[in-house]
Each structure stands twice: as structure tokens, then as C-alpha cells.
Amino acid sequence: MRLTTKGRFAVTAMLDLAMRQGCGPVTLAGISERQSISLSYLEQLFGKLRRAELVDSIRGPGGGYTVSKNLLNITVADIIVAVDESVDATQCAGRENCHDNHRCMTHDLWTNLNITIFDYLSNVSLASLVEKQRAKEVCVMQDKRECSATQTATASKAL
Amino acid sequence: MRLTTKGRFAVTAMLDLAMRQGCGPVTLAGISERQSISLSYLEQLFGKLRRAELVDSIRGPGGGYTVSKNLLNITVADIIVAVDESVDATQCAGRENCHDNHRCMTHDLWTNLNITIFDYLSNVSLASLVEKQRAKEVCVMQDKRECSATQTATASKAL
DNA sequence: AAATTGTTGACTAGATTACTCGGGAATTAG
DNA sequence: CTAATTCCCGAGTAATCTAGTCAACAATTT
Numbered sequence: 001m002r003l004t005t006k007g008r009f010a011v012t013a014m015l016d017l018a019m020r021q022g023c024g025p026v027t028l029a030g031i032s033e034r035q036s037i038s039l040s041y042l043e044q045l046f047g048k049l050r051r052a053e054l055v056d057s058i059r060g061p062g063g064g065y066t067v068s069k070n071l072l073n074i075t076v077a078d079i080i081v082a083v084d085e086s087v088d089a090t091q092c093a094g095r096e097n098c099h100d101n102h103r104c105m106t107h108d109l110w111t112n113l114n115i116t117i118f119d120y121l122s123n124v125s126l127a128s129l130v131e132k133q134r135a136k137e138v139c140v141m142q143d144k145r146e147c148s149a150t151q152t153a154t155a156s157k158a159l
Numbered sequence: 160m161r162l163t164t165k166g167r168f169a170v171t172a173m174l175d176l177a178m179r180q181g182c183g184p185v186t187l188a189g190i191s192e193r194q195s196i197s198l199s200y201l202e203q204l205f206g207k208l209r210r211a212e213l214v215d216s217i218r219g220p221g222g223g224y225t226v227s228k229n230l231l232n233i234t235v236a237d238i239i240v241a242v243d244e245s246v247d248a249t250q251c252a253g254r255e256n257c258h259d260n261h262r263c264m265t266h267d268l269w270t271n272l273n274i275t276i277f278d279y280l281s282n283v284s285l286a287s288l289v290e291k292q293r294a295k296e297v298c299v300m301q302d303k304r305e306c307s308a309t310q311t312a313t314a315s316k317a318l
Numbered sequence: 319a320a321a322t323t324g325t326t327g328a329c330t331a332g333a334t335t336a337c338t339c340g341g342g343a344a345t346t347a348g
Numbered sequence: 349c350t351a352a353t354t355c356c357c358g359a360g361t362a363a364t365c366t367a368g369t370c371a372a373c374a375a376t377t378t
Binding site: 163165168197220221222 | 334335336337338339343344345346347
């Protein structure tokens with residue numbers, strides 16, 4: 001479990017997407033503008049999110065991305081693993097650190113830390129993030145009217 | 160709280176040092192050899208550890224480093240903060256990520272994750288790492304006889 | 319046919335990591 | 349005193365990673 005800004009961007013983008021579920025496909029251009037993330041960078045990230053089957057894509061005008069499953073079944077850990085290609089990364093750096101043939105002295109420490117982090121992030125669903133966000137501001141883009149009030153009401157009832 | 164291999168190296172080196180407390184000052188050359196960490200890199204790390212007052216240094220022949228306080232009062236979090244110059248790092252990357260003037264949507268998520276990680280690492284003392292390590296192998300360098308059996312016994316009684 | 323949107327791959331500036339190198343300064347042994 | 353040992357410090361650096369850019373293309377709709 002690596003924690004980089006790449007993972008944070010991905011979570012932010014997924015949250016933006018999740019907030020607009022039901023409004024039809026959401027374009028990367030829109031997410032890019034609202035969240036101030038470069039469009040090309042988002043393309044990279046969503047390529048990985050799509051291959052991880054967290055989002056579905058629809059091409060052509062009116063196309064975009066939608067979340068592929070129930071928001072309750074997607075966790076922050078899923079998103080981070082999808083974009084950061086976790087590759088182990090914590091097991092004493094894989095190759096160079098484990099001392100001689102026995103496990104390095106701090107092996108268990110890092111393994112347990114990894115479990116702690118993963119547990120925490122596995123228990124935060126996209127649904128809960130959406131809920132908290134709605135509690136803060138009735139609709140993020142209230143002023144821009146890109147998503148109707150009706151949609152917001154329906155979505156929050158689903159939680 | 161950043162988690163890099165730099166921090167892992169520092170924890171490994173501090174554990175090596177802690178295992179030898181009472182044998183007199185421990186040289187970086189020795190830690191370098193035992194833990195397969197480059198000497199020059201250790202010098203950089205121990206410069207920071209000394210400025211953070213986690214270790215004391217003694218120059219000249221027979222010199223080296225000693226842990227500056229009780230092993231119970233040094234945590235893994237202390238060590239990582241000392242070498243990684245944590246600078247905040249988690250607060251939505253400080254500058255670029257926080258959206259507009261309100262806190263970015265995932266601000267609370269990262270803040271709480273940070274707290275979770277910090278709490279975990281703040282509750283692991285050097286003393287507990289030494290204890291676990293001694294439980295695994297009676298003395299790490301048993302075969303090399305650099306540290307007497309008497310010393311090992313005294314140290315484990317202190318826990 | 320033209321516009322829109324996703325898809326892919328190659329490339330890159332800048333930052334960071336994990337070092338090396340060279341010269342010091344303090345201390346002790348002989 | 350001299351030489352050896354050890355810490356101390358700053359500059360430099362190759363490799364890697366981050367956060368992108370750019371260009372071309374594929375699918376779909378109007």
C-alpha cells in the first residue's frame with residue numbers, strides 16, 4: 001500500500017464522479033475543471049480505474065465515465081490499489097532490505113503497519129465519502145447547476 | 160508523516176544500535192556492515208537523529224553512537240519524523256490540492272489516515288522492538304560474539 | 319461528415335531517493 | 349607529537365518516480 005498524491009488524485013476524482021451518479025456519464029474534462037487535475041493525467045488514472053473495473057466508460061458525444069458498482073462496495077483502498085500498483089512495496093522493500101536469508105528485523109513492524117493502513121482505508125466506502133460531502137455542502141456545484149436538486153435528493157435517499 | 164525507505168533504514172539502524180546498548184558506543188561502520196546500509200548514508204541519517212536528540216555521539220577511537228534516552232521513551236514515529244522531516248505532507252499536499260478556498264473534499268480522510276498511522280507508530284517503542292527481536296534470536300550476532308551473553312541478559316531484564 | 323469523448327503510448331521537466339566523495343574536526347593510542 | 353580512528357558536513361550525482369504533455373487514433377452521436 002503506497003500513499004502518494006497519485007492515489008489522492010484518484011480518490012478525489014472518484015468522489016467527484018460518485019457525487020454525479022445518475023446524471024449520466026461524467027466527462028474527464030468536467031472532473032479536470034472542477035478538481036483542477038490535468039486532463040491527460042486523469043486519462044492515465046481512469047485507464048487504470050477502468051482496468052480495475054471500478055468505472056465503466058462510454059465513448060462518443062454524451063459519453064464519459066460512470067461508477068461500475070454500488071458505492072457501498074467501493075472503498076478508498078480499492079481506488080489506491082488500482083492506481084498505485086501496490087506491488088507489495090512494504091515487505092522490507094521486496095529485494096534489497098531483507099537481511100541475509102532471515103526476514104529483516106523490522107519486517108513484522110512494516111507488515112503490521114501495512115495492515116493497519118489497509119484496514120482503515122478498506123473501511124471507508126465511496127458512499128460514506130459522498131454522504132459526508134453532501135452533509136458539508138448541499139451540492140458541491142450548487143452555483144453551477146450542473147446537477148439538479150432532484151438528483152441530489154434521490155442519491156442521498158439511497159444511502 | 161511520510162513513509163519511505165529512508166525511514167525504514169533509520170528504524171533498522173536504531174534497532175541495531177539499541178540491541179547493543181551497554182556494550183559501549185556503536186560505530187556506524189559496524190551498523191553499516193551488519194545491516195548492509197551504506198556508511199555515508201548512515202552518516203546523513205545519524206546527523207538528523209543526533210539533531211533530534213535521539214542519539215549521542217562520541218568521537219575518536221572507541222567512539223560511536225549511543226541511544227540518548229530510555230528505549231521505552233523512543234518510538235518508531237520519533238525516528239521517522241527525525242529523518243523524514245515530515246513537513247505536514249498530508250494536509251492535501253499543503254498547497255496545490257485544497258480546492259478553491261474551502262478544504263478539499265478528501266481533506267478529513269487524509270487527516271484521519273495520518274492520525275491512524277501516527278498513533279500506530281507512536282505506540283511502538285524501541286524497547287518493544289528489541290524485546291521481539293531477542294525473542295526471535297537470542298542474540299542477533301550470536302555467532303560473531305561482538306556482544307557478550309551477559310549483556311544480553313542484563314538488557315532483557317531491563318524490559 | 320464532423321464533433322465529441324475515451325484509449326493508448328511515447329516522451330519529459332522537476333523532484334526525490336539513495337547514495338558517493340572529499341575534506342574536516344575531535345579524540346585516543348602509541 | 350603523530351597517527352589512527354571516528355564523527356561531521358556539504359557538494360555532487362545516477363537512477364527512479366511524479367505529474368504531467370503531446371500526438372495519434374477509435375468509437376459514438378448528431
